[in-house]
Amino acid sequence: MNIGEAAAVSGLPAKTIRYYEEIGLISPDRRGNNYRDYSDSHVHNLRFLARARSLGFSIEECRQLLSLYGDRCRASADVKAIASRHITEIDRKVAELMEMRATLAVLVEACHGDERPDCPILEDLAGQGAP
Amino acid sequence: MNIGEAAAVSGLPAKTIRYYEEIGLISPDRRGNNYRDYSDSHVHNLRFLARARSLGFSIEECRQLLSLYGDRCRASADVKAIASRHITEIDRKVAELMEMRATLAVLVEACHGDERPDCPILEDLAGQGAP
DNA sequence: CTTGACACTCCAGTTACTGGAAACCCTATC
DNA sequence: GATAGGGTTTCCAGTAACTGGAGTGTCAAG
The missing domain is CATH 1.20.5 (Single alpha-helices involved in coiled-coils or other helix-helix interfaces)
Incomplete structure (x- = not known):
């Protein structure tokens, strides 16, 4: 799905999603037309970020939490x-x-x-x- | 007095005092050597700003409060x-x-x-x- | 083929400072 | 007079987390 839809289902503005990509929080694929392409798992992570941000975690904390979330061996x-x-x-x-x-x-x-x-x-x- | 002393007696860092000047909150005189020269009244205003900022007022609110403070006809x-x-x-x-x-x-x-x-x-x- | 809605990148602005570089000034000491 | 130290000057860049806008490209519908 492209960024507009990802924004709609994650609750994050498209601008913010692009920003998160710029700072290395998420890396969607690109289509032939250079449009970003978000998978379900990307959207899942966007929701994760939206929720964590709404709880007041900083971007760097979000980065760590996301990393822990993706680590099956986390403590x-x-x-x-x-x-x-x-x-x-x-x-x-x-x-x-x-x-x-x-x-x-x-x-x-x-x-x-x-x-x-x-x-x-x-x-x-x-x-x-x-x- | 020069900026170092004004910083000491107002409790604000010299950097901050220069910044306040840059955004038009205070306008000290200049000496022949181009050093800023703070009068007692300048220092009084710096203290005012320090106190207002410590109470969480924004810079723009501080600007208004300072203006009201200087206005004898305020309500x-x-x-x-x-x-x-x-x-x-x-x-x-x-x-x-x-x-x-x-x-x-x-x-x-x-x-x-x-x-x-x-x-x-x-x-x-x-x-x-x-x- | 045009229109409208979307997408793209890049730049600038927000708040209230803070750090640093390079240069200038003043005083004291040798 | 030279030098060392401290304080001062300006200007530039960076912080956190976006947000707005300009200018351009893409797509689907009519």
């Missing part, structure tokens, strides 16, 4: 390690965001938010809030 | 609107991350993580887990 421990690291990273990001959010919530709460110019949010940013 | 409502939108965006990101985390946690929990090749994580990514 599940290797996969688990990647996923566990990813969870840790997510936790770190969430904690960072929540900290920002907590600070912002206090400031927004304190700001009357009308036409007057005085504003605790700007005061905080300017260093008056937490010297 | 605090404008500031509050930017901050509120930012909180909403943070909430969206956190929700997205938490959803990923929940899925990953289930998968990691289900994976025995030893030398055997069978792995629920890969099965999920491959589409066997949630068809």
Whole structure:
């Protein structure tokens, strides 16, 4: 099947699929007219990538996961390690965001938010809030 | 003061300060030797930017906040609107991350993580887990 | 034979920096 | 005066993961 169909069944934009090829994640065959030709197994891998990306894995992690997926002799421990690291990273990001959010919530709460110019949010940013 | 000192007191790397100038956030004077010269007010703005960035505001939001900060006739409502939108965006990101985390946690929990090749994580990514 | 929908490649832009190269400036020491 | 070191300047390239667009080629239908 050509790239349009592969895009439709994998859920990935054609542009993204070409990009994945460019960085060596998938290598479809080429037809006589130079069109890319995706087999079921290619599409399977595209779906795999779409799912892994939607779970927040980086491209390099996806590359490793795909490689493990294709390796019959893999150890599940290797996969688990990647996923566990990813969870840790997510936790770190969430904690960072929540900290920002907590600070912002206090400031927004304190700001009357009308036409007057005085504003605790700007005061905080300017260093008056937490010297 | 020159850029090294401004970096030290603002907490921003000199590279970043030059970048902020390049995109028009700050415009220090120049000395005879072409060195940048930062006044206290410049440094104040650099601190402002550092704080705003640490709260996750984008550069463009920082630009607006800085402009509002310098505008004596601002309405605090404008500031509050930017901050509120930012909180909403943070909430969206956190929700997205938490959803990923929940899925990953289930998968990691289900994976025995030893030398055997069978792995629920890969099965999920491959589409066997949630068809 | 033309039209429209697809496909191809290549280039540029996105965000917010960061690293590095080559050159210039300033101060201190020998 | 020469030199060594540190700081400064500019410019270029690279990061992550695409995305948009230009210009061109291909295919099937009418």
